[in-house]
Amino acid sequence: MEFRLLGTVCVDTLTGPLPLGPAKRRSLLAALLLHANTPVSMARLTDCLWDDTPPLHARTVIQGHVSRLRALLMGADAQAYGVELATLGDAYVLRAPETLLDSQRFEELLMLAREQRSPADTVLMLKEALSLWQGPALSGTYASAPLQAAAHALEESRLSTVEQLARAYGVLGEHHRAAAVLRTEAVAHPMRESVAAGLMTALYRSGRQSEALDWFHRTRRLLADELGIDPGRELADAYAQILRGEPADASGTRGGLGGLAHAPNVPGGGAPGAPGGLGR
Structure with missing residues (x-):
């Protein structure tokens, strides 16, 4: 069961x-x-x-x-x-x-990923965690405010895990893989600047500088048209790094692919206060 x-x-x-x-x-x-x-x-x-x-x-x-x-x-x-x-x-x-419970196993795998000393092992744990997802969280339920808030929190945890996976690929120097996992999310979440910045950096480090710059300008226009704002610091820093022509660092320690950050807890799995009051 x-x-x-x-x-x-x-x-x-x-x-x-x-x-x-x-x-x-x-x-x-x-x-x-x-x-x-x-x-x-x-x-x-x-x-x-x-x-x-x-x-x-x-x-x-x-x-x-x-x-x-x-x-x-x-x-x-x-x-x-x-x-x-x-x-x-x-x-x-x-x-x-x-x-x-799949969300509990997801959180457990994230905890195990943080404990790994090898980036390759971190990648394995994160990929296994993401394989538990079979679509948008809480699909098929009534769109009440508490359940929508919980679904949003779960989705945020998934996106953070994808970003963490991209950083782990960056540490391994597998920037093409980092770009591949981030591109899907950048298309689905075009105004999530951390994803766009990570994608730009991964593209740049895999030798696709023109594509990386195009992605910046695409995101900048979208932010201006939809929200009336300029790119934030993370996105601007990634752009500046590319313009400066900084050498691609296989360690993945700059431009949005640095240190393997901790992903947030999953609602219902011990998070101290998920949106909508559904955290324990």
Whole structure:
């Protein structure tokens, strides 16, 4: 049995994913998994399932979804995996070993990556962590403010991990690989200056100076047109380094590929206050 938040929220079993049903039930499961092994109040669950004023029968609706979810888990022999959906007063708690939750394993792999002395081993840990992602976090849930905030925090952690992977490639002198992983994110997040700066540096160090400069001007125009701002220091510094013609440093210690930074914690996995109040 495996619980997934890093993509479409689901419960995978040996016979396939459980039929969770409507988005509200999937959202309820997501809210419980974001606080796995911690009681989640009826009020918090209500906030996750309805944006504005909840219906008068909201409590009954939640109780019905809990009952159906509990039946699905019991039918999948969840107890054999140490999984239990329990009622604690005016709250519910989904008890489950952390190894069954993809976001918890993601965070554990990030911790292991930080402990590696070899950049090659760091790359392996980070690639394994990123392989857990199967799409945008918390897909298939209701777009309530708390769940959207949690999904955003998870996505920020993923992006930080991609940037960390690029830095590790830079330390190894594999700048073409750094450019490859950053390009995808630069296209998807065109105004994220740290990604653009890292991509520019990786392109420059892999001998593609013209492409690196083009990327700067593209990002600069976008920032001006969309936000009315100039490039920040990190992006400007990467641009200046290229203009100065600084030699490509295989150690990756300048221009956005320096030191392997710690990625932020994942919501529900011990982070001290994720957006939307979903951190523990």
